[in-house]
Amino acid sequence: MNENKGLLETIKCNECDSLMRKSMIDYKEEYDSEIISINNVEGYLCHKCGNQIPTEESIKYINDLIHLEKVKIKAEKLKKQEYILVNNLSNIRQGIGLSQKDLANFLDSAEQRLGVIERNTNTPTIIVEHLIASFLGVKTDDLYEMVFISPELYNKLLNIELIDHGNGNYKFKHVPTIAKVREEIWEKREELKNSNAQKIRLRNMIKTEKIDRDEGLAQIEALDSKIEEIKKIKDDKKNGLEKRLKKLEGKHSMIIKQERVIDKDTWEKVITSFSEYF
Ligand SMILES: [Zn+2]
Known part of the structure; x- marks a missing residue:
């Protein structure tokens, strides 16, 4: 890379080999099928092929703005979605061979409270979540994963119970x-x-x-x-x-409990049973 690029009045076009002159350009980038446009930044413009290249100094400025625009676009899209929290705590705890009591002792917290968390009737505070993750040697994202789903699926799931006969035999039932x-x-x-x-x-x-x-x-x-x-x-x-x-x-054994939490096992069944929504 030419370190003096931004200082030069002209550079060679990487598309057509003509000279590009310093000029104010409109930088455009596609993101999630939308065009982000950062207008009036310093760059080089090829008058022959229309190629535009920002100067080195402009790039940092552009990147910051682009990042902000991407966050905004993503937030707009997520706003139209519903979120649920997939709880994998009991699977991980059992996988390691710890009882609820063991973990509660570690945490200095009542066993009952942990039970409430595992049954999804409540969520842990961020601090408790981090403590649990540390004790189990996993990341917090492994304990709880946030997923975004369509409002249609969310409304459907709200009114569904899981009838589990064990041995992989289960069905979801709408509760009118x-x-x-x-x-x-x-x-x-x-x-x-x-x-x-x-x-x-x-x-x-x-x-x-x-x-x-x-x-x-x-x-x-x-x-x-x-x-x-x-x-x-x-x-x-x-x-x-x-x-x-x-x-x-x-x-009823409703699959989504208060605070939008669902069991990891149940969530996997949802993905299988409602595949048309994914
Ligand atoms: Zn060119």
Whole structure:
């Protein structure tokens, strides 16, 4: 590499052998079928074939911007996906021949708490996760792996239980009662969101005098009692929808537990059984 490249006014075109002159160029790079364009950077332009090469100094600047753009593109795509966490802790622990009690002793943590983590009813803190990984001599990524799936598959998996007869005999079963309650909860959440948005709109309308003040306040009051009603249906500690969902989930071996965690073994069965989604 010519170290003085950026200082030279002309260089030879690596495409057509003509002279390239120093000029402001638009650098373009393809990433994940999108074009990232970094405009107006110093480079060399071949007037014969259109070839563009950034100067050495520009490259560092370009790379930083490109990296940022790639992160943004990736984040946009991931935002449209759902995530789940695949838990491989019990497999690794058993593979090494440690009992839950052994590991809990190492960790200075209650055996029960570890059980909760292994059954996916809760996730460990980052510190506990790192401690477990250190004790088992693995990487944290080996314990938990985050995977991104389509919303279609995620919604399907939410309402599925695993019937495992052992010896590799298993089937997944859709649980309609759970699917129905979940749908009702979604509807209530939407209604709450809309009612709250409507309230904000009304307040603004009162402020900007687009609605008679008393009329506006009356409508807000009506919305408030509607919101209370929805919340009662959804959140009542005894008969609310959320409570009903919890109870139902307790009765079935749902494959995705709270906090979106799934067993590694179950996950592998999902990949086999729902291959059309992968
Ligand atoms: Zn050229």
